[in-house]
Amino acid sequence: MELKDLIKPENLVYGKSRLLEEEIMHYCPGCSHGVVHKILAELIEEMGLQEKTIGIAPVGCAVFAYNYIDIDWQEAAHGRAPAVATGISRLMPDKFVFSYQGDGDLASIGTAEIMHACNRGENILVIFINNGIYGMTGGQMAPTTLEGMVTATTPTGRDVARNGYPLKITNLIAQLPGTSYVTRQAVHTAASARKCKRSIKKAIQNVLDKKGTSFVEVVSTCSSGWKMTPVASNKWMEENMIAYYPLGDLKDSVKGENVLEN
Amino acid sequence: MGEIRLMKGNEVLGEAAIRCGCDGYFGYPITPQSEVMETLMQRAPWNETGMVVLQAESEVASINMVYGAAGTGKKAMTSSSSPGISLMAEGISYIAGAELPCLIINVQRGGPGLGTIQPSQADYFQAVKGGGHGDYKLIVLAPASVQEMNDFVDLAFNLAFKYRNPAMILTDGALGQMMEKVELADQKPRWTDEEIKKISGDWATTGKPTSRKKNVITSLEMDSNVMEAKNRRFQEKYKLIEKQETRYELIQCDDAEYILVAFGTSARVCQKSVEIARAKGLKVGLLRPITLFPFPNAVIKELAHKAKGFLSVEMSAGQMIEDIKLAVYEAGSNARVNYFGRMGGIIPTPGEVVDALENKFYGS
Known part of the structure; x- marks a missing residue:
């Protein structure tokens, strides 16, 4: 039997979402962005939302997210994705609007925009990729960089006396009455990716049900920035990042406030 | 003959926005133009025309809300005064780079810095030479009466959509604060989804139906040859605007x-x-x-x-x-x-x- 004989619809066990474009992703090996993109594309397709969806791409590695998923996109200035999403969502309240931001974008330069969008309870989904580093600009310190972590701008490790503390912005977001669902997930194993997909699905449903802001942090790897192999990155992330940014729901307004005091 | 009233310039800007069928206003308070948003909030146009009025957390957020809103093909606007416009410079450059039509109003005050709240025209360079980064131009209208404050709101939107370019009304605290007789325009309905599809369907982000390619609004281009070609096209557009739209x-x-x-x-x-x-x-x-x-x-x-x-x-x-x-x-x-x-x-x-x-x- 040859390979071509095996490629038949009845033998299909796994397929790429038809919303994922035939583009070669620019992401580095081991990067979490690709998995999160895949999850989003799958959910938008499965939930029949292509015609309703407008995505906001950030400044940072995910700036080219608009090349990879076959939906309408707007590319925002650094940190401003939640304001851009607000403008779109307010004028088209029946659409599904999501923003996609990294840690420098969301938790540093865009702190005001994310806090106020969440505080207004903008009816949007926010995907927050937290890999503790600025990937695109070459591995500088992010607000979420762990204490002691070496980056291009903390060559001897993050010194909290000089640089302040790694920011658990998701915990702050969970305190805001405008948010309905706030969770922290990861995609470094098949199991965690499946769980993350369930969380994002729930977040999307919340937006469709007009429950306010849903916020999904994805604790992520940056093999290039961390200067580790993909496998080592996953291990390091489990032992260090997840230890400081524990996974789980921080708030689920359907179940009750602040289910986890992470 | 339209309705005649005695109104402040700033109030007229808000009133004219509603009447010309504007879809969304996003702003942040700053003297001497706060009456624009106050007028809009008092008029509550969301009950009448469906126009959205939102007080943003900053001018930075305002202009980015306008960017998002304008990307949907609807009529979006903001107003501010000099220091606030400086804060918007980045967003205005993005809007120009992404070729989004919108209206930005600058009710100027004296600078530099915090300056004064009294009228000034010292943002001329900022308005006509760029203000933000990169080679771009705004279409800049300078009203000299409360009547023109009224008339130029609709005109600015028309020009902005005609050329897919941000337009600015450059006025000052004196015109914003002074009261004059004004003949208001009749209420125009906001554009329907069908009209938007016709006018901006080939670029507006309204959600992708299977019948068209995805619309992506961005000012980013990594290929310098393509970016240069885009800049050349922009310059051609600005030349066309010079040829067709000069008013005096x-x-x-x-x-x-x-x-x-x-x-x-x-x-x-x-x-x-x-x-x-x-x-x-x-x-x-x-x-x-x-x-x-x-x-x-x-x-x-x-x-x-x-x-x-x-x-x-x-x-x-x-x-x-x-x-x-x-x-x-x-x-x-x-x-x-x-x-x-x-x-x-x-x-x-x-x-x-x-x-x-x-x-x-x-x-x-």
């Missing part, structure tokens, strides 16, 4: 030896100065640019062959005078170009302007 008013310029050039509040002052000068037997006229970009170069070139000199009257240290000098230079004329102005929130008096005219040109 000439007052008693036919036999004028000397011509005052002034826009907005300064032009109002200069109208009186022309009367005073004429009464003294001085042959003086006024050129009032209505569009600051495109600047009325052609008419200045023409006048430069007839008149002996130009006096640029500005509420700034002399910014527009550079554009007048350029036009006179391009005309190959020997006409003299001088400046008179006040700064820091002070409006020149008609008499001061005539004095300056006599000192600089008549040697008295």
Whole structure:
């Protein structure tokens, strides 16, 4: 039997979402962005939302997210994705609007925009990729960089006396009455990716049900920035990042406030 | 004949936005233009036309909300005053780079820095030369009356959509705060989804149906050759705007030896100065640019062959005078170009302007 004989619809066990474009992703090996993109594309397709969806791409590695998923996109200035999403969502309240931001974008330069969008309870989904580093600009310190972590701008490790503390912005977001669902997930194993997909699905449903802001942090790897192999990155992330940014729901307004005091 | 009222310039800007079928206003309070958003909030147009009015957390957020809203193909706007416009500079550059139509209103106050809350025209350079980064132009309209504050809101949106380019109304605290008689336009309905599809369906992000390619709004391009080509196309568009949209008013310029050039509040002052000068037997006229970009170069070139000199009257240290000098230079004329102005929130008096005219040109 040859390979071509095996490629038949009845033998299909796994397929790429038809919303994922035939583009070669620019992401580095081991990067979490690709998995999160895949999850989003799958959910938008499965939930029949292509015609309703407008995505906001950030400044940072995910700036080219608009090349990879076959939906309408707007590319925002650094940190401003939640304001851009607000403008779109307010004028088209029946659409599904999501923003996609990294840690420098969301938790540093865009702190005001994310806090106020969440505080207004903008009816949007926010995907927050937290890999503790600025990937695109070459591995500088992010607000979420762990204490002691070496980056291009903390060559001897993050010194909290000089640089302040790694920011658990998701915990702050969970305190805001405008948010309905706030969770922290990861995609470094098949199991965690499946769980993350369930969380994002729930977040999307919340937006469709007009429950306010849903916020999904994805604790992520940056093999290039961390200067580790993909496998080592996953291990390091489990032992260090997840230890400081524990996974789980921080708030689920359907179940009750602040289910986890992470 | 439309409804006639006595209104403040700032109030009229809000009222005109509703009546021209604007879909969304996003703003942040700043003196001397806060009445724009206050008027909108009091009118609550969301009950009547469905227009969204939102107080943002900052000017930075306001302009990015406008970016998002404009990306949907709807009529989006913001208003602010000088320091707030500086904060918006990045967003305005993105909007110009992504070619989104929208309206930005600058009710200028004196600077630099926190400056003063009194009227000024010192943001001329910022408005017409860019303000944000990169090679871009705004379509800049300069009203000189409360009536024009009203009329230019609709005009600015029309031009913005015609050229897919952000438009700015550049006014000042005096016009914003003063009350005048105004004839309001009749209420226009907001565009329907079908109309938006027709007007901006090939670029607006409204959700991708299977029948079309995805629409992506971005100013990013990694290939420098493509980026240069895009810039060249922008420059062609700006040239077309210069050719088609230059607006100005000439007052008693036919036999004028000397011509005052002034826009907005300064032009109002200069109208009186022309009367005073004429009464003294001085042959003086006024050129009032209505569009600051495109600047009325052609008419200045023409006048430069007839008149002996130009006096640029500005509420700034002399910014527009550079554009007048350029036009006179391009005309190959020997006409003299001088400046008179006040700064820091002070409006020149008609008499001061005539004095300056006599000192600089008549040697008295």
